[in-house]
Amino acid sequence: MKTILVTGSAGFIGSNLVLRLFKEMSEGTIVGLDNLNDYYDPTLKDYRLSEIEKAKPAGIEYEFVKGDLADKTLIDGLFEKYHFDVVVNLAAQAGVRYSITNPDAYIQSNMIGFYNILEACRHNPVEHLVYASSSSVYGGNKKVPFSTDDRVDNPVSLYAATKKSNELFAHCYSKLYDIPTTGLRFFTVYGPAGRPDMAYFGFTNKLLKGETIQIFNYGNCRRDFTYVDDIVEGVYRVMQKAPERKKGEDGLPIPPYAVYNIGGGQPENLLDFVNILQEELVRAGVLPADFDFEAHKQLVPMQPGDVPTTYADATALERDFGFTPKITLREGLRKFAEWYKEFYGHK
Numbered sequence: 001m002k003t004i005l006v007t008g009s010a011g012f013i014g015s016n017l018v019l020r021l022f023k024e025m026s027e028g029t030i031v032g033l034d035n036l037n038d039y040y041d042p043t044l045k046d047y048r049l050s051e052i053e054k055a056k057p058a059g060i061e062y063e064f065v066k067g068d069l070a071d072k073t074l075i076d077g078l079f080e081k082y083h084f085d086v087v088v089n090l091a092a093q094a095g096v097r098y099s100i101t102n103p104d105a106y107i108q109s110n111m112i113g114f115y116n117i118l119e120a121c122r123h124n125p126v127e128h129l130v131y132a133s134s135s136s137v138y139g140g141n142k143k144v145p146f147s148t149d150d151r152v153d154n155p156v157s158l159y160a161a162t163k164k165s166n167e168l169f170a171h172c173y174s175k176l177y178d179i180p181t182t183g184l185r186f187f188t189v190y191g192p193a194g195r196p197d198m199a200y201f202g203f204t205n206k207l208l209k210g211e212t213i214q215i216f217n218y219g220n221c222r223r224d225f226t227y228v229d230d231i232v233e234g235v236y237r238v239m240q241k242a243p244e245r246k247k248g249e250d251g252l253p254i255p256p257y258a259v260y261n262i263g264g265g266q267p268e269n270l271l272d273f274v275n276i277l278q279e280e281l282v283r284a285g286v287l288p289a290d291f292d293f294e295a296h297k298q299l300v301p302m303q304p305g306d307v308p309t310t311y312a313d314a315t316a317l318e319r320d321f322g323f324t325p326k327i328t329l330r331e332g333l334r335k336f337a338e339w340y341k342e343f344y345g346h347k
């Protein structure tokens with residue numbers, strides 16, 4: 001019977017992970033933690049939490065804690081109370097552009113917050129700490145696809161720098177304290193009840209209001225979009241198998257440390273992505289069939305912090321966990337558009 005902590009449980013990926021754990025587990029305890037900040041519309045976080053409450057099965061103990069990762073006393077208290085077997089750290093200040101104007105939030109949540117999780121894992125041993133990293137650690141990497149063997153020491157945003165730092169911190173704690181850790185570099189995650197700060201969601205809001213959407217780098221960008229269910233499948237599989245604890249010839253631990261990409265390895269051109277989004281928004285009835293799309297589209301230069309391409313080499317995930325993301329952009333955007341119609345259509 002496992003006791004699992006999911007941080008960021010009111011977030012896009014975290015809430016979907018809790019729903020998945022409810023389906024997979026017949027007994028055990030799940031604790032969700034989130035500070036419910038207003039980086040984006042908190043009604044979405046309330047909605048996700050209510051979906052979780054509705055889905056909770058009888059055999060599972062579930063508790064939601066409203067609190068901040070940066071609150072060391074709170075985090076230590078939770079670990080002492082529950083003695084977690086597995087911790088999945090998804091809480092973070094996300095977003096590349098916001099990090100340019102609001103660096104403090106990234107230091108608090110991603111650096112101090114993650115450090116608190118590592119310290120708590122040190123003093124209350126866990127079987128496995130899984131944590132979210134990001135494709136942004138690859139910066140402007142020219143070599144594609146991006147492999148976890150590539151050098152990633154040229155971040156182009158503070159967000160990316162905090163995610164790379166998390167991997168370095170994790171390595172150090174794995175080595176010094178023999179804590180099994182796995183970092184997951186997610187590639188542009190999208191889906192129903194996703195994040196309004198991301199392009200597919202923001203574009204939809206703007207088009208609906210009759211505003212013009214801006215397509216960066218004149219559309220010459222490629223993104224390896226990954227549907228949220230594929231991300232959750234990857235996280236779920238990885239949670240089950242921690243890197244092995246072994247001793248080296250010097251008698252000291254070989255760090256039980258791993259990092260994987262989770263992305264489909266099929267980058268889409270931004271203009272193609274926008275066309276599919278538009279078609280699916282019309283199909284779902286979010287936009288009218290005669291919507292003049294060309295009149296609401298503007299091609300603009302690259303923005304600071306942005307990278308031209310993301311492209312995952314996901315062979316290691318397939319090799320070690322038998323899984324590669326499968327859901328096509330059309331299927332995924334269809335589900336997003338249908339959810340959007342239902343969620344906002346009745347308001």
Ligand SMILES: NC(=O)c1ccc[n+]([C@@H]2O[C@H](COP(=O)([O-])OP(=O)(O)OC[C@H]3O[C@@H](n4cnc5c(N)ncnc54)[C@H](O)[C@@H]3O)[C@@H](O)[C@H]2O)c1
Pocket residue numbers: 007008009010011012013014033034035036037045067068069070089090091092093094095108109113132133134135185186187188189190195
């Ligand atoms: N969505 C993506 O495309 C993507 C890509 C790469 C990496 N990631 C990473 O995956 C993780 C989950 O991302 P998401 O898309 O679900 O984002 P999200 O913003 O929807 O979820 C993060 C949640 O963490 C909470 N949170 C933030 N700071 C906190 C703190 N200090 N204490 C407690 N809770 C806090 C927020 O309220 C939010 O609900 C993040 O670490 C993010 O950086 C996401």
